[in-house]
Structures are given as structure tokens and as C-alpha cells.
Amino acid sequence: MATSKKTSDYNESSIRVLKGLEPVKQRPGMYTRTENPLHIIQEVIDNASDEALGGHCRNIDVILNADGSVTVDDDGRGIPVGLHPEEGVPTVEIVYTRLHAGGKFDKGAGGAYAFSGGLHGVGVSVTNALSKRLEIAVWRKEPDGTGYHTLAFENGDLVEPLKSVPAPRDGKKSGTRVTAWPDAKYFDSPEISKTELQRLLRSKAVLLPGVTISLTNAKTGDKQTWKYDDGLRGYLIEALNQSSTSEPLIPFFEGEQYASGESDGFAEGEGAAWVVAWTEEGSIVRESYVNLIPTPNGGTHESGLREGLFGAVKSFVELHSLLPKGVKLLPEDVFNRVSFVLSAKVLDPQFQGQIKERLNSRDAVKLVATFSRPMLELWLNQHVEYGKKLADLVIKQAQSRMRSAQKVEKKKSSGVAVLPGKLTDCESTDITRNELFLVEGDSAGGSAKMGRDKEFQAILPLRGKVLNSWETDRDRLFANNEIHDIAVAIGVDPHAFGDSPDLSGLRYGKICILSDADVDGSHIQVLLLTLFFKHFPALFAHGHICVARPPLYRVDAPARGKKPIQKLYALDDGELMAIEDKLKKDGLKEGAWTISRFKGLGEMNAEQLWETTMNPDTRRLLPVTLGDFLPADAAARFNMLMGKGEAAARRAWLEEHGNEAEADI
Numbered sequence: 001m002a003t004s005k006k007t008s009d010y011n012e013s014s015i016r017v018l019k020g021l022e023p024v025k026q027r028p029g030m031y032t033r034t035e036n037p038l039h040i041i042q043e044v045i046d047n048a049s050d051e052a053l054g055g056h057c058r059n060i061d062v063i064l065n066a067d068g069s070v071t072v073d074d075d076g077r078g079i080p081v082g083l084h085p086e087e088g089v090p091t092v093e094i095v096y097t098r099l100h101a102g103g104k105f106d107k108g109a110g111g112a113y114a115f116s117g118g119l120h121g122v123g124v125s126v127t128n129a130l131s132k133r134l135e136i137a138v139w140r141k142e143p144d145g146t147g148y149h150t151l152a153f154e155n156g157d158l159v160e161p162l163k164s165v166p167a168p169r170d171g172k173k174s175g176t177r178v179t180a181w182p183d184a185k186y187f188d189s190p191e192i193s194k195t196e197l198q199r200l201l202r203s204k205a206v207l208l209p210g211v212t213i214s215l216t217n218a219k220t221g222d223k224q225t226w227k228y229d230d231g232l233r234g235y236l237i238e239a240l241n242q243s244s245t246s247e248p249l250i251p252f253f254e255g256e257q258y259a260s261g262e263s264d265g266f267a268e269g270e271g272a273a274w275v276v277a278w279t280e281e282g283s284i285v286r287e288s289y290v291n292l293i294p295t296p297n298g299g300t301h302e303s304g305l306r307e308g309l310f311g312a313v314k315s316f317v318e319l320h321s322l323l324p325k326g327v328k329l330l331p332e333d334v335f336n337r338v339s340f341v342l343s344a345k346v347l348d349p350q351f352q353g354q355i356k357e358r359l360n361s362r363d364a365v366k367l368v369a370t371f372s373r374p375m376l377e378l379w380l381n382q383h384v385e386y387g388k389k390l391a392d393l394v395i396k397q398a399q400s401r402m403r404s405a406q407k408v409e410k411k412k413s414s415g416v417a418v419l420p421g422k423l424t425d426c427e428s429t430d431i432t433r434n435e436l437f438l439v440e441g442d443s444a445g446g447s448a449k450m451g452r453d454k455e456f457q458a459i460l461p462l463r464g465k466v467l468n469s470w471e472t473d474r475d476r477l478f479a480n481n482e483i484h485d486i487a488v489a490i491g492v493d494p495h496a497f498g499d500s501p502d503l504s505g506l507r508y509g510k511i512c513i514l515s516d517a518d519v520d521g522s523h524i525q526v527l528l529l530t531l532f533f534k535h536f537p538a539l540f541a542h543g544h545i546c547v548a549r550p551p552l553y554r555v556d557a558p559a560r561g562k563k564p565i566q567k568l569y570a571l572d573d574g575e576l577m578a579i580e581d582k583l584k585k586d587g588l589k590e591g592a593w594t595i596s597r598f599k600g601l602g603e604m605n606a607e608q609l610w611e612t613t614m615n616p617d618t619r620r621l622l623p624v625t626l627g628d629f630l631p632a633d634a635a636a637r638f639n640m641l642m643g644k645g646e647a648a649a650r651r652a653w654l655e656e657h658g659n660e661a662e663a664d665i
Contacts, residue, residue: 024099024129025156028186031126036189037070037182038196040127044072044178047124049204049292051076052211057175062201063216068181069133070192075175078140081149081162090162092138096128096153124178129156130186137177139167146173155183200294202226206235207292207343232275232341236285240339243283249337249393250386252277253379257371258345265366267347267562272368274305276340276376278390285339290349290359299352299359301344303617304368310334311369312376313394320384322391324399330455333397344368347562348582362611362618363566401430420485424449424459436489436508437548437614438462440515440524444601444609448514451606452614458508460489465520466527470534470642477535486531494535497635501538510546511539512621514613516600517552517571529624530642533634540626549620550604550613554596555579560586569612571620 024031033039041062051057057076064070080091087094128134131153138149148167152160167173184190198215205213205226214225228234233254240248258271288295288302295301310331317323344364352358380387419425422445428434433456439445445461452459467480474494478484487494491505513528515521525547532545539545551569553576559565563586570576576595583593598604604612613619626634640649 024126025186028126028130032130034187036187036192037130038192038200040130040182041070041072041180041192041197042200043123043127044180045200045204046293048072048074048076048176049208052208053292058211060201060204060211060213061216062197062214063218064192064194065179066218068190069179070182071177071179073175073177075172078138078149078174078176079136081138081140081147081164090151092136092149093151093158093162096124096134096136097156097158099125127178127180128153130183131156131180132183133181135179139172139174139176141174198224203235203287203289203294204292206231206341207289232273232343235287236275236277236339236341239285239287239341240277240279243285246279246282248277248279250278250383250390253376255372255375257375259367265363265564266370267564269562270345270347270367271371272301272305272342272344274340274342274368274372276305276309276338278337278393279339280337280393284337285341287340288342288344288359290344290346290351290364292343293349293351295351295357295359297352297358300361300364300617301342301346301359301368304365304370305340305342305372306331306335307365307369307617308372309338309376311373312380313390315377316380316387317391317394319381320388320391322388322395324395327395327398327402328455329394329398330401333394333401336397337393342368365615365617404430418488420460420488422461422485423489424452426456426458427454428456430456431506431509434458434508435510435512436460437512437514438486438528439601440521441600441602444514444516444604447601447604447606447609448614451608451610453610457614458489460485462524465524466531468527468642469531470638471644474535483531487536490536490539492536492539495538496535497537499538503538503542506544509544510621511544512546512548514548514550514601517550517598518600521600526641530638533638540624543623543625545624547622547624548613549622550598550601550609552576552598554598554608555583555593556596557583557593558588560588 028034045060045062048057048060051074052060057074059075061073062070063073079095082091083089084091084094132155134153136151140147140149146167147164148171149162149164150160151158151162182190182192194217201213201215201224205211206228209228209231212225212227214223216223230237233252236252252275254273254275256271256273258269259266260268286298286302288298290299290301310329313334314329317329323329344359344367346359346361346364346367348361349359349364350361352360380390424445426434435456436458437448437452437460439448439459439461442461442463445459448459448461462482464482466482466486469477469480469483472480474496477494478487489507490511491507492501492503495501511532513525515524529545529547532539549571551571552573553570555568555570555576557563557566557568560583568579570579580593584590601609611618640646640653
């Protein structure tokens with residue numbers, strides 16, 4: 001993977017500040033993994049890697065010292081040490097003592113880091129907060145000679161202010177050396193996993209061809225060095241060999257593409273590099289990264305690769321008329337036997353949580369799919385024999401999946417009730433994939449029908465508010481048309497806690513409540529949750545009930561810096577405020593963007609509803625479980641909230657806990 005071209009000066013003005021460090025000490029689990037200190041060291045390694053990604057660093061050395069500290073040494077540009085133009089204190093001090101301070105917030109054209117590991121920016125300030133001591137040495141190339149600068153912290157507080165002297169002529173010219181002593185009281189184990197650290201450093205070397213990365217154990221004197229000239233391909237070959245996987249069915253499909261300034265909808269430099277292999281048996285190797293940050297839980301960039309591979313293979317199979325009659329290909333048929341290493345570059349990545357284990361950026365699906373599909377499609381049609389071998393494997397996967405689904409269907413085919421007329425059913429009979437959306441209102445139901453994936457998503461529009469069924473006998477439930485239609489559609493009879501209901505007739509693996517993002521929509525959610533909790537508790541117990549989270553706002557943002565025009569969606573007022581703060585930091589003035597508020601789902605067109613609320617790759621779907629509640633406790637809470645004779649208790653509870661209701665129910 002080629003490194004990006006060098007960006008403009010990395011100096012005091014590159015650092016942007018939001019403030020506050022104390023919350024990290026109070027709740028470290030919100031900011032980092034607390035199993036062991038690896039992640040706080042990774043933050044320092046990530047900073048050095050970002051320097052290498054920008055073309056400014058060729059060597060990164062990590063040393064496990066005998067006293068339990070860890071040193072990360074690089075030959076990058078060195079953290080700026082001059083006085084920050086806004087704060088009036090040394091910039092390096094701000095970077096290590098303030099949350100959300102760093103060059104990665106300088107996202108305008110020519111910012112210090114065009115592509116970096118994340119938007120959160122808690123970074124090395126968390127390393128400092130959770131370390132007993134932290135020492136920093138910086139070498140900076142100054143106009144009048146190379147300067148050597150040092151400072152130190154204890155428990156996150158500055159104890160040795162910045163000291164600057166001329167650097168020795170025969171020594172290092174530029175770079176940063178950070179030594180941290182992690183504080184054991186914040187971690188389950190004070191020991192860093194050597195295996196995880198080795199894997200992390202090796203992956204960095206793979207993603208930074210030409211950069212030498214080393215790990216030295218000062219106790220034993222052992223030293224390991226990684227430098228990959230073959231990049232992703234060499235890494236995947238090595239990983240497949242180690243996992244004893246069969247030989248790839250066809251030659252590796254590898255590619256790399258980044259957007260130019262004229263690319264439609266993508267920022268200049270955004271794109272991906274990938275290597276993909278299909279094997280018939282054995283283990284699967286899947287690793288993905290965003291701006292050099294490992295994403296072990298995948299995310300939208302992996303979804304984009306899946307979409308791109310599926311589109312290309314499906315197109316090849318249809319072009320050559322290879323698909324047997326009655327067989328339909330699905331994305332999992334193509335992706336089931338895929339091993340890959342994927343490295344995406346996203347200008348402003350949105351991660352799930354502070355530890356960046358999963359990418360949530362919606363644009364990344366389109367980004368990776370747009371670049372990967374045409375290249376595979378072209379390659380398959382240039383190598384037809386290999387294409388046909390791959391098609392055989394994919395078709396076998398589809399036939400095997402269909403046989404499994406047919407076995408399930410035979411067991412539940414007898415005695416099925418007539419489905420409600422307003423149910424728009426899906427084509428698939430595989431309940432592990434099928435989803436039923438209970439949609440508020442006929443107009444929203446129409447958008448959902450047009451926007452859904454008809455292969456596995458069914459729509460049942462609900463007219464008005466469902467009956468409060470908390471005190472309704474099971475024998476009387478079906479007198480209500482809406483509840484009757486819901487029960488018949490899902491294929492499960494009403495039952496109570498403690499019963500052993502027959503779930504063999506269940507027609508959908510996920511039953512999703514889709515209502516407006518307002519008070520009435522929340523009321524409908526509560527009424528439906530009451531119905532399922534009281535009369536279909538097994539669906540709760542087996543994780544079949546979900547709540548869809550449609551956005552309340554759409555923000556139309558103009559182009560800024562390297563970012564093109566964007567449509568951004570906010571779930572609530574808090575997310576809207578965060579988006580506006582981010583746009584201001586990108587250099588936009590108040591009023592440069594427009595905000596639209598969705599009064600209801602019916603105002604969203606089919607494409608918007610699919611992208612924000614129904615697409616499994618980009619939606620936010622909230623699974624509903626009892627959590628820490630015992631069934632009896634949960635029943636008591638529901639009775640207080642929904643019982644007709646509980647008005648006084650309900651009022652008292654709302655006055656005391658009303659502001660906690662969303663989190664507690």
C-alpha cells in the first residue's frame with residue numbers, strides 16, 4: 001500500500017483543543033480496554049504510525065523495559081513544542097493532558113494529518129492519565145538547529161516542565177520517544193500480552209511497506225523486526241499457511257484504489273487496498289484496518305468489500321449463464337469462504353466506542369464497494385476459467401444453504417394460518433436471515449416496502465397505536481385486529497413466562513419495531529414491547545425483538561477541505577450538536593449547513609429509510625433483552641408502568657426517575 005503524499009507543516013497551529021482529562025481516571029473503561037495496558041501503549045504506537053502513513057517516519061521501535069515500562073521511539077517530525085497559539089502553553093503538554101487535543105482535529109485542507117486513526121482524539125492523553133509516570137523526549141528540526149526537548153508527568157500531572165537544549169550533532173535529528181509506566185490499579189492485569197503486541201506491530205509493518213518496526217524485550221535481550229516489501233499479499237500468504245488452510249481456489253485477487261479530487265462523493269485520497277483469497281476448506285483469515293487502526297469487529301468497510309465481491313461474482317455468473325434454475329445467489333454465498341486483508345483510508349472515520357474496534361462510517365460501504373467491484377469484474381472476465389471455478393464454489397454454497405432452509409420449512413409447513421393481507425412478506429424462508437418490520441403508519445409502510453431488501457425483509461404496517469395488552473387475557477388478544485395480524489405474521493402463539501412455547505412456526509429471526517423518532521413513536525414502542533413481554537416472552541428470551549433507530553435530523557453539509565458535500569444523519573439532539581461541533585471544527589461558519597427535521601417516517605423517502613434504518617450495514621438496530629432484571633422484577637416494573645390502577649405509583653416513579661426512564665426500562 002502506497003503511503004500518502006506529505007501534508008503541510010506539522011506545527012503549533014495544527015493542534016486543536018476540546019478540554020478535560022479527569023473523567024479518564026474516574027471511568028477508564030469508557031476510554032480504553034482495561035484487561036491490560038496494551039491499548040494505552042497502542043495509542044502511542046498509532047501516533048508514530050500516523051507519522052509513517054504521512055511519509056515522515058521510517059523506523060518505529062518498541063522496547064519492553066525491565067522495570068515494567070514501555071518505550072515507543074520513532075524518527076518522525078517530533079511533536080510540536082512551541083507555545084500553542086490559543087492556549088499559551090507548550091503544545092506537547094496540551095497533547096498529553098487534554099482530551100480531544102491533537103493534530104488529527106486539524107482536518108482542513110493541508111492539515112497535519114490528512115488520514116489518521118480516529119475522530120475521538122482521546123489518544124495519548126488517556127495513556128498519560130492511566131500511567132504512574134510518563135516521560136517524553138522530542139527532537140525537532142528547528143530553523144537555527146535541531147532542538148532536544150524533554151518533559152515528564154506523574155499520574156497525568158506535569159512534574160517536570162518542558163526543558164529545551166540543542167541536540168547533539170551526532171545524534172537523532174527528529175522524532176519522538178515516549179516511555180510510559182502503566183498504573184496497575186486501572187487494569188485487570190498489569191502485563192501486556194506479548195502475542196497481541198507482536199501481532200499489532202507486525203500488522204503495522206504490513207500496512208506500512210518500507211517502514212521497519214521492531215520489538216525489544218530488555219529483560220531477555222530478544223529483538224524482533226518486521227519489514228514487509230510484499231505488503232498485504234505477503235501477510236495473507238503467511239496467515240493462511242499458519243492456519244493450515246487449503247490452497248486458494250484461484251489466484252489472489254488484490255487491488256488498491258484511492259479517490260482523486262474529481263471522484264464523485266469521496267474525498268481525495270480516500271480508498272482501500274485489499275487482498276482476497278477463496279478456499280474450499282480450512283480456517284478463514286479476515287483482518288481489516290482503517291487508517292492503520294485494527295478493526296477486529298469489522299464494520300462498514302468490510303461490508304463494502306462483501307458488497308463489491310458479491311456484485312462482481314453475481315454479474316459474472318449471470319453474464320456466462322452459469323446459475324442453475326431455481327438457485328439464487330446471496331452475498332453470504334460469495335463471502336462464506338473468503339479470506340482477506342483489507343486496509344481502508346477514510347478521511348474522517350466514525351468508530352464504535354473509544355477503542356475503535358468497529359468502523360461505523362456509512363460512506364465506507366459505498367467507498368470500498370465502488371472501488372473493488374469493477375476491478376474483480378474485469379479480472380474474472382479476463383480469466384474466465386478461474387471465474388468459472390469460483391462460480392462453481394459459490395453455487396455449491398448457495399445450494400447447500402437452500403437445502404438447509406428447505407429442511408426447516410418442511411418442519412413448519414403444516415397448519416400455517418392465512419397470512420394477513422397487509423403483510424408484505426419476504427422471499428426467503430431462512431429465519432436466521434429474515435426480518436419483520438412492524439412499521440408505524442401506512443405512509444411509512446409504503447416507504448419501507450419500496451426501500452427494503454425484499455429477499456429477507458418483510459413489512460407489516462400498523463394503523464394507529466396498538467392496544468395496551470398488559471391486562472388483556474390471552475383468550476381475548478385476537479379480538480384486536482392489529483395484535484391478531486402480528487401474531488399470525490410471526491407464526492408464534494401467545495404464551496406466558498414459564499411456558500414451553502412451540503417456536504417451530506417462527507417465521508422471522510428478527511422482529512423489528514420501527515416507529516417515528518418522537519414521543520408518539522416511543523409510546524408505540526412501549527405498547528409493542530409490553531405485548532411481547534407479556535404474551536410472547538420467549539421471543540425476548542431468544543433475542544428476537546429489536547427496536548430500529550431512525551434519525552430525527554438530516555444535516556446537509558457543504559464541501560470543506562478535502563470533504564465533499566455530505567448528508568449527515570443525527571439520531572437525536574445530542575448527535576445533532578456533535579455534528580454541528582464537528583462542522584465548526586472543519587472550518588465552516590454557523591449557518592453554512594442546513595438542518596431538516598423528520599416529523600415522521602412518512603417524510604423519509606425509500607432510499608433514506610433504507611440507508612439510515614433498514615440496511616444491515618449502516619443502520620442502528622437495538623436488540624431488546626431483560627438485562628439484569630429477573631422476570632418477576634421486570635413484570636413488576638411493567639405493571640407499575642402499564643397497569644390501569646397504578647397511576648399514583650407511576651406518577652411518583654416518573655417524578656423521581658423520569659430522566660432515567662430511557663436507560664432503565
